Structure formats: structure tokens, C-alpha cells
Amino acid sequence: MQLTCHYGCNKMNELITSGIELMLIGMGMVFSFLAMLIVAIKVMSSTILRFFPDMSGAQNAGSHHGDDLGTIAAISAAVHQYRLKHRKKD
Amino acid sequence: MQLTCHYGCNKMNELITSGIELMLIGMGMVFSFLAMLIVAIKVMSSTILRFFPDMSGAQNAGSHHGDDLGTIAAISAAVHQYRLKHRKKD
Amino acid sequence: MQLTCHYGCNKMNELITSGIELMLIGMGMVFSFLAMLIVAIKVMSSTILRFFPDMSGAQNAGSHHGDDLGTIAAISAAVHQYRLKHRKKD
Amino acid sequence: MENLTLLWESTGLYNITGPQAIMMAVGFLLLFLAIKKGFEPLLLLPIGFGAILSNIPVAGMIDEGGILYYLYGGIKSGVFPLLIFMGVGAMTDFGPMLANPKTLFLGAAAQFGIFATLFGALALNVVPGMNFDLKQAAAIAIIGGADGPTAIYVASKLAPELLGAIAVAAYSYMALVPLIQPPIMRALTTEAERKIEMQQLRVVSKTEKIVFPLMLITLTALLLPSAAPLVGMFSFGNLMNASGVVDRISKTAQNELINIVTIFLGLAVGSKLSAEAFLKMETLGILGLGAIAFSIGTASGVLMAKVMNRFSSTPINPLIGAAGVSAVPMAARVANKVGQESNPYNFLLMHAMGPNVAGVIGSAVAAGVLLSLIK
Amino acid sequence: MENLTLLWESTGLYNITGPQAIMMAVGFLLLFLAIKKGFEPLLLLPIGFGAILSNIPVAGMIDEGGILYYLYGGIKSGVFPLLIFMGVGAMTDFGPMLANPKTLFLGAAAQFGIFATLFGALALNVVPGMNFDLKQAAAIAIIGGADGPTAIYVASKLAPELLGAIAVAAYSYMALVPLIQPPIMRALTTEAERKIEMQQLRVVSKTEKIVFPLMLITLTALLLPSAAPLVGMFSFGNLMNASGVVDRISKTAQNELINIVTIFLGLAVGSKLSAEAFLKMETLGILGLGAIAFSIGTASGVLMAKVMNRFSSTPINPLIGAAGVSAVPMAARVANKVGQESNPYNFLLMHAMGPNVAGVIGSAVAAGVLLSLIK
Amino acid sequence: MENLTLLWESTGLYNITGPQAIMMAVGFLLLFLAIKKGFEPLLLLPIGFGAILSNIPVAGMIDEGGILYYLYGGIKSGVFPLLIFMGVGAMTDFGPMLANPKTLFLGAAAQFGIFATLFGALALNVVPGMNFDLKQAAAIAIIGGADGPTAIYVASKLAPELLGAIAVAAYSYMALVPLIQPPIMRALTTEAERKIEMQQLRVVSKTEKIVFPLMLITLTALLLPSAAPLVGMFSFGNLMNASGVVDRISKTAQNELINIVTIFLGLAVGSKLSAEAFLKMETLGILGLGAIAFSIGTASGVLMAKVMNRFSSTPINPLIGAAGVSAVPMAARVANKVGQESNPYNFLLMHAMGPNVAGVIGSAVAAGVLLSLIK
Numbered sequence A, B, C: 001m002q003l004t005c006h007y008g009c010n011k012m013n014e015l016i017t018s019g020i021e022l023m024l025i026g027m028g029m030v031f032s033f034l035a036m037l038i039v040a041i042k043v044m045s046s047t048i049l050r051f052f053p054d055m056s057g058a059q060n061a062g063s064h065h066g067d068d069l070g071t072i073a074a075i076s077a078a079v080h081q082y083r084l085k086h087r088k089k090d
Numbered sequence D, E, F: 001m002e003n004l005t006l007l008w009e010s011t012g013l014y015n016i017t018g019p020q021a022i023m024m025a026v027g028f029l030l031l032f033l034a035i036k037k038g039f040e041p042l043l044l045l046p047i048g049f050g051a052i053l054s055n056i057p058v059a060g061m062i063d064e065g066g067i068l069y070y071l072y073g074g075i076k077s078g079v080f081p082l083l084i085f086m087g088v089g090a091m092t093d094f095g096p097m098l099a100n101p102k103t104l105f106l107g108a109a110a111q112f113g114i115f116a117t118l119f120g121a122l123a124l125n126v127v128p129g130m131n132f133d134l135k136q137a138a139a140i141a142i143i144g145g146a147d148g149p150t151a152i153y154v155a156s157k158l159a160p161e162l163l164g165a166i167a168v169a170a171y172s173y174m175a176l177v178p179l180i181q182p183p184i185m186r187a188l189t190t191e192a193e194r195k196i197e198m199q200q201l202r203v204v205s206k207t208e209k210i211v212f213p214l215m216l217i218t219l220t221a222l223l224l225p226s227a228a229p230l231v232g233m234f235s236f237g238n239l240m241n242a243s244g245v246v247d248r249i250s251k252t253a254q255n256e257l258i259n260i261v262t263i264f265l266g267l268a269v270g271s272k273l274s275a276e277a278f279l280k281m282e283t284l285g286i287l288g289l290g291a292i293a294f295s296i297g298t299a300s301g302v303l304m305a306k307v308m309n310r311f312s313s314t315p316i317n318p319l320i321g322a323a324g325v326s327a328v329p330m331a332a333r334v335a336n337k338v339g340q341e342s343n344p345y346n347f348l349l350m351h352a353m354g355p356n357v358a359g360v361i362g363s364a365v366a367a368g369v370l371l372s373l374i375k
């Protein structure tokens, strides 16, 4: 085992320690950043929906691939609903 | 007044003089350049209309926003003419 | 003639020699390269046509100007054929 | 623990300075104006976002190695504004101006806004906290040309430290043309004048449209070569379009190329909206002078039209003089609209396009004069 | 005769080295994968061809003065990956994520693939022939972000010598998402979980879509400025599209500009596939670690979704957690497909788009963390 | 008063030199040829305008800091001609050549125009006032390749001082192909030969079209690596199109990207049309040699076709040999037209496309030979 420890085992241990530290701090940062983003989004959405409700209307939003997928999903869901009803009648 | 003259009043006077000079020379240049352009355009247009009359026909000219505006203006003018006539009849 | 030989006649002769050499080597290279390309194409085409015949079908090939010319040529050829037949009947 | 401290010290919250925060707020303000108020969004949206990015602490996006630093190279070299000017040239139809060439005088008169502002900027030196040297005064004055790429080009040559403020002022006031111009136009004209109908314009031949840009660059080369980069690229674009023989590159110049350069130019202008460069008394001076420049330009155009009306055999509606500031095609639309308030059947749009495009030439010429006289 | 010898000595056959020949073969393999197997052809075709061109002896296309050398300048400066990220931002619709913001946790969880791989790369140093320092380990780990431009951007800053292998691994595994993810997703979920139907998403207003990119860049500026170049250009692109006021430049950013940069970026990445840089034990390590990174990211996303499902009032199908790795929109499609295997009427696509775009933000944030901690 | 003198001394009229005036006239002549005569307008219009801009006194648009100076960087580095070659590759269909590969010999034969001209240029040294060294002679000779980007690429490497004259000659003669070729073609063929009908070409499979560019770059890499930049970028463009899997970038390469680069390349070539570089005895030599090169190339192609006809089992119309000079697709159209004069039902167009595209490869190969032998 000493043989494979070609960096020097002290060096190796140091790297492993840094690795663990980076993993913890890194995931911590990512989670706390995105958690704060969730809070910010919720505050924003409720503010906009309460104070600027008229402006809602995603129709004109310049979205591209998302909307198409949305349309497909909506149609598919409708078909699904229809079939479910149909079955119950049988 | 001496106080606000923080550039030194000589310096200030110099700047004002340059300003007036630039204004005169500048406007002079702009006017004489565009006046020469007017002369040049008139000579050009009359030359072309006299010697190359067949080539006239702005239809194919690669103009873009201007022509659309022109069309709108022409239609509007026609409508105006029509209404004027119509009124006289009343 | 000595006069026009302003590069020095040795120099001139050298240049002419280089020119002839370059011409021979150059055309040699171009011909042998393209000859090898012909061989390579023939090997490729026969390999593909023998082992991957299903993949043939130039319809989807992303060609642009060539195809249009091809269509024109094909139509023209058809018209020609038709006229030839027509003549024979007369 | 040590790492956590390091992390905290690497946050923006730890590093941000007051001025940076203010400049980011300025960026958001520009975005608000662009998106909600429709102020020249094609430019002010990228400029506003560029202002935000430039003032993010630690990130160093405007330092050597940052993307905004590289993009600014396109302004520093003059390439971006000139390419935009080429595209604008390809989009410009000189027909209405060639049909009525005396409207060029209106485009000339409106440039008085530039030179009066130059004088004004120099005079402002009496105010404490304002220090404009000749180069800076000239760069500010060009805002009065109401032409974005020209203003950016001149500012990048004469006073790059003011480029951010100048570009923001130029595009903001161009967006405000429908608010700034009408009161001035109404104040300087009588109801009768505003009702004047103009003779229909003759059709201009294709040959004239082809020869014009060549004549323009020739005159520029002979008389005012310092305007040659601006006028040259503009004429080149115009010739590509007018000639009708190079449609594919002309269309690219008017669309994809100008769009790409607009994105880059906007972000790069934003990179000059750093706190040190923008948060100064001088910026207030620039904003004030810009408004004055537009107003004087508008007034000069209208007054020139009134003068010409006295001597002209065919009637000229003085409102079209206001279009001489350029701001194509906004100023021409304003002239048309104000005219229709007095006479709803008066269609001044095409008549105003003449001085409007003449104003573009006029301000490029004025830029050339300033660049040649001020070294 | 002498000339003929000279000619022979100038051929590739005379000069080619074994490693160059192998690298050209690697280039052909990439082309095969791109063209016949449909592996991310937009990137792998230019990368593969770039690999061939880079390894042609004598031609020196990657040496100073060669075209690939100049194109690589766009990667070295960070400009190319950032412009691609801008275009991707303009193509992204944050609607599904804004409708269900807690899916951001899934985008966060999936980034564990990055940090676990970082640790793994450091641990690999025990294997003889593998030597990864901290910078290299971080550059490799970012493959787990499943985001091409982010990986290239980070690699160009931290370990340009590994850029070729990292880019190839990133795009190859993104192409393999439909093969890598499903077994992991099935192993970690029960049939009942895969059948979970989710509530329909509410409609998100245009205003929310406009405000979101602004909020995102503000938070980034305040908390993690080292992520500002990536997040900033992404938000800028997204704002151009969401605002709806600058359609012409937004469309150019999504089409012509991103296409041009993609061609250049691909060829330039290929220029880092030189024999010396690629034919090393370390490359095998990178390929192995990349696969691990994707697998761990997928697993973390799914497990996080299962945890959230316990605490959430509304049901969450754990399959959408796998979409948190990003790889937009491939990973979302995979989630939808695997869901329909269990319940053919279960439409998870839109629900999976939330974590999918959250994953893009997540990996840009992770990139910022790595860039700020590792100097 | 002093300022007025200064102003006068800053005009073009005061500063212009005779040679500059002549060069501006040359620019106008090129514009006339491009617009009124339809001579390759996509290139000659920008080149002509570039010539005018370059020779405007005082403006200094070709000096360091001027826009034409920066644009010329794209030629100096080889990037612009190579990107155009990539786009041309994407537009090229090798189908007709692959269906009848022996037409490659015609593309080879026509390159004799290049090497004969090289010899001619060296021989011209006997004329006083003409001094061409080996590099210059080779750069001039490449005009015979009838391929613009190849000529510009070689000239930029071997003799940048002649680039302007060479590019102008190359594009002018390409425009003159319909005038230069027919008399030569008629003189060297009999009426019976011109009437020869050729067998219909087989359909070429998509796989063959995909494999061909890969084979081409491999052969080039092994045998003539000095041609690799040209052949490589050409093959890359061709593969993008033939593969059918990267349509969005292939279309951009064929349209917006090639258009943008064409504008820049044209202007930048114009920047080499300065008086010092162009107004020399040598320019006359270049123009003369260029005409000879085209004529010899045409003749060689036709004669080669006649030779091949003797040994071939299937008939070959010698007219298609003239298309071997490249000048795609003009030369192929000329072959078709001359053929129809003798037999109106003879459709040679597709048959002539084979040697036509073979000529592009042939001249890139010839360029590689020259670049490798002349250092």
C-alpha cells in the first residue's frame, strides 16, 4: 500500500481532506444558493400575483421549446382524461 | 465670480473662444458640405434623367423601410383624395 | 539580349530551371494525387454498394445546388426523349 | 472554518461598494426603461445588463480576461459602431431625399444642436465640479446628432472615459424624441404653418440611388476625409442595398450581422458604466447637455424650414424640419403625427424622411469636422 | 531528384507519428458516433473533425498561425462558451420551474455528482499513472454537471491541458443519457413511485419570467460572484427572450450566433485533442470519472425526490429527480419515457423540465463554487 | 483664419496624390464591373469599395487603428479564406464526380494552367520592369486555379504585397469565364466531338457522399499535408452538409457565416489595393498572366478529355474538360451552353459538374504543392 502511495502519504491525506471539505462546502453552497432562490421566487411570485395580477398571461412570453412541450403534454393529458371517462362507461 | 472661475479666467476665456470658433467653422463646414451635396444631386439627377431615362424605375431598388412607408403614405393620400371628393358631392 | 538579362543570366537560367522543375513535379503531384483519389473512390463505391446497399438513397443527401441542376437536367432530358419519339412518328 | 471565512470573503455582499450597488441600480433602471417603457430596447437592454455585469464585485468581467473586456475591444477599435453604421446604411432609402434634395438643408440646420452644445459644455466649466476639456465637450455635443453609432464612434476616439454616459444619454433621448420634440415644434410654428400640405414626391430612379452613395463618399474623400470611416461604411451599406446585385450579403448586413454586433456593442457600452466613470457630477452635465442638444437641434430644423419656406417656390411644412436631427424613423413619425393633429389628411411621413436621412449624413459630417479640428 | 526527396520528406506518411495516427482514429470514431449513432452531432462532429485536423503532421493547424490556434483563442478567453450559454439562456423557458420552485432542490441534489467525482478524482491518485491535482480534479468533476459550455468554461480556466478529454467526455455522456439513466432510475424507485401522477402546473405570468433572470443575477452577484460570467450571460440571454421586446437580437442569439460559435468551439475543442494531451492514462480516468459523475448525479436527484416526496403535500414522482443533472431536454424526456413505461398516461415531461433547467443553474453555481475555492 | 488654413490642409483635395486618385478610379471601375456588368458582384463590389476607402487620403483606414487594418487581420491569419472555403464545401455536391470518378483527371489536367503560368511568370523576368521571385510567381500562378479563396489564401502566405492585384485578377477572370472559354473550346474540338452525348449518371448513395470528404482529408493528411488547411476546411464543410445530422450549423456555414466573411474579406482585399502596391508594371504582368492561366487551364482540360475519349469505353464530350478549371458552377454552365449550340438536346450540365468540383480539389492540391515546395 505504501507503494501505491506515490504522492507521499501525507500529500495524499491532504488531498483527501481537501476533497471532503470541498464536497461539504460545495454541496452546502449549491443547496443554500438554490434554497434562497426558492424563497426569492416564492416571494416574487406572490408579490406579482397579488399586486400585478393583470400582467399575467404567459401567452406572449417569448418561450420556445418549453411551450411546445407544454402543448403536447396538455393534449396528451386531455386524451388521457377522455380515455379514462370512456373506460368507466364500458 | 472669481471663485467659480476655477480653470483660471484666461483658460476659461480661451475655451469660450474656441467654442465660438468651432461653432462657426463647424456649422459652416456642415452647411457648405451639404450645399455641395445638393448641387451634386441636382446635377446627377438631371444628367441621369436626361441621358439614362430608361433606367428609371425605382421598383427594383433594394430599399426597405422607406418603400413601405411610401406605400402607406400613398394609400392614405388616395383615401384622403377620395374623401375630399365625396364631401364635395354632399 | 544581354541587356534584358537584368537579373544576371545565371540567375535567370536558375529561375527557368526551377520553373520547369516545379511544373513537372507539380503536375506530377496533382495527377498522382487525383489518380489515387480515383482509385480510392472506386474502392469505396464498390465496397459500399456491395456491403451497405440498403443505405443507398441520395434523396436525403444534404446536397444543394447540384440537385436542382440535376432536376433541371432530368426534366430537359425527358422533354428531349419525348420530342425524339414525336419526330419519329411524323 | 477557515474555508468558510474565505467563502464569505469571496461573496459579493462582503466586497460590494456603495457606488457599485448604485450602478447596478442604474442598470436595473435602464432595463426597466427598455422593457416597460419601450426606450430603444435593442440597445438599452444590453447596455443595462452590461452595466449590471460590469459592477459585480470580484467577478472582474471588465478586467483583462473578462468577456466584457474583450467585447469592448470592438468599440475601442471603432469596428462595432462602423459595422452598425454599415447595416443602417443598407437599411436606408435615400429616395425621399433625392426627390427633394433641398431637405438636406434641414439636416444641416439641425446639427446646430451639436455645435451649440459643444459651446454649452465648455461654458459649463464655470460650474464647480464640471470640468470638460475640448475633446470631452465635443464627444458630449455629438449626442445632439441623435445617432447612436456616430456618438459611440466619436466618444471612443475623443473621450472613452465618458462613453458610457454619452451612449446612455444618446439612446435615452432618442427614445424620448416623441416627448421632447412636439412642444418645441408647436411653440415655433403657427397652426397655419402646421397645416401646409406638400407636393407629392417624384419617383427616384434606381440609377440615382446607386450613384448617390458613390457621390457621397467621393465628396467626403475630397472635402472631409476625417468623416470617411463613418460616411464610407454607411455608403458601402447603402450601395450594397441600392445596387440590387448583392442581395445575400446586403440582407446579412441588415439582419444577422447588425444583430450580433448590437448585442456585443450594447454589452460593451455597459462595461463603461462602471461606478468610477459614471458616478460623477459630469454625468449630470452630460444628461442635461444632451437634452439641450436635442431641443436646439429640433428648434434649428424647424426654424430653417420656416426660413426656406419664405424663399421656396413649393411649400414646405416647417414640422419636417424637426426630423433633421435624424433619430430615423422616429423623428419623421413625430413630424407626421404633429402635422395630423392640425390637418388629419396631411401625410408628412415621406416628406419628413428626406430631412431625416439627411440628418444622418449631417451628423456624420459634423463628427468628421470635430474629429479633424480637435486633436 | 533532390526535390523528390524533399517532397517525400514533406508528406504526412513520412512524418506521421503513431500517437498522431491514433488520435486521427479517435477523430474518426467521434465522427462515427456523431453521424451514425447520433451522439450530440452538433458538437461531436466539429470536435471529431477538429481532432483529425489537429493531428495532421506538418500542416501545423494548431500552431501559432494556424486556423485552429486562432479559433482556440475564443475558448481561452472564455468568450465562446459564454456566448453559447447566452444562446442557451435565450432558448430556456423557466416557466415549469417557476410554477413549482421546489424542483430547484432536485437541481441542487443532482450536483452531488460533481462533488463526489471531485473526491473520486483526488482518490484516484492512489492508482499509479494517475496524477490529478485539485484544479484538474475540479475540471473533471464538472463533467457531472451535464452541461457542455459550463464544462468547457471551467476546464479552460482550471485545466486547459485536459479540455479536450473533458469536452469529449461531457458531450459523449450527454448523448448517452438515455442509456445511463434508466437503469439507475428503475433501481432506486418502486413501481408505485414511478406511477405517481403530478398536479398540473399553474400558468406562469410573463412578469415572473422577466423578473426571474434579474433576481438570479442579483443573487449571484451578492453571494457567488465567481459564477457571475456564466450565470450572467445565461440570464442575459433569458431576459432577451422573456422580455419579448428585443426579438430580433434574441432570435439571432438563439440561431445564427450560437451556430457560428458552435462551429468554432467544436473545431477549437478538437485542437486540444492532440496526441500528447489525450493519449495518457489520465484520459481513461477522466472517461471513467465522467460516467461515475453522471450516475451519481442521477441517483442523487432521484433520492432527493424520494425524500421530498415524504415531506411534500403534493406528490412528486421521483423519476423527475433524474432530470436534475440538466442535459436539457434529453434528461426530461428520459424521465417522461421511463414514467410512461409504468403508466402510459403519465405525462412527466413538463414536470421534469423544472428540475432540468434548475440543473443548469445548479451546475453553473457549482462551477462558481469551484472557481472561487480553487485558485 | 489659422483654423481655416488648418481645415483646408485637412481636406482630401489638399492631400490627395495622383496615384491615390487613380486607385480610387480603379475602385469605381470595379464597382461598375460588379454592378452594371455583373462581374462576380458578391466579391468585386466589396473589393471595389474597399479600394476607394483605402485610398482616401488622411482618413488612414488601412493604417493601424483603421477598420480595414483590423479586417485585413482575417486574411493575414488565413481565417477568412478558410471559412469561405468551408462554406463552399458545405454548398458542394460531389455526387456527379463520385458517379464518374475519372472526371477527376479533367480537374487535374486543368491545373496545368497554374504550373504553365508559374513558368511564364518566371520567364517574364526578361522583360525590364518585371521582377517576380519564386514566391510571387507561384502566388500569381494560382490565379489559374479559378478559385477565389484558394488564390487569396496562397497569396497571403507567399506574396501578400501582390494580394490585391491577384484577387482582382482571379475574380475578374472568373466573371469572364463565359467570354474566355468558348472560343478556346470551339477551336480545340470538332463539331462531331461537341455533339457527343454522355451516359446518364448513376445515383450516388448518401453513404458515399459522407465517406468521400473523410477519404479526401485522409489522403491529403498522408500525402500532401501542406494542403490540409484548405482541403480540411473544405471537407469539413462538405461533411457537415452530406452527413445531414447538423443541418442548423451547415446552413449557417452556407449562409450567414459565409456572407459575413465575404463582406469582411472583400473590404480587406480592397485594403491591398493601395497605390504603392497596385500601380506597378508587375500588375500588368499579373493581369496578363492571369488571362493566360485561364486559357491554358481551359485548353488542358479539353485536350485531356479528348485523350481520355480515345481510351474510354464510354463516350466523353471534350467540352466538359473545360469545366476542370473550377469556377463553380459558371464553367459547367459554359460547357453545357457550348454543347447545346451543336446539339440542343445535349445536357452536359451534370456531367460537367464532375470535373468542375474536381477542379476545386485540383487547385487546392496544386496550392498545397506550391506551399510545400516554395519556402
Ligand code: NA
Pocket (backbone or CB within 6 Å): D144, D145, D146, D147, D324, D325, D326, D327, D359, D360, D361, D362, D363, D364
Ligand atoms: Na443627426
Ligand code: NA
Pocket (backbone or CB within 6 Å): E144, E145, E146, E147, E324, E325, E326, E327, E359, E360, E361, E362, E363, E364
Ligand atoms: Na447540471
Ligand code: NA
Pocket (backbone or CB within 6 Å): F144, F145, F146, F147, F324, F325, F326, F327, F359, F360, F361, F362, F363, F364
Ligand atoms: Na481549380
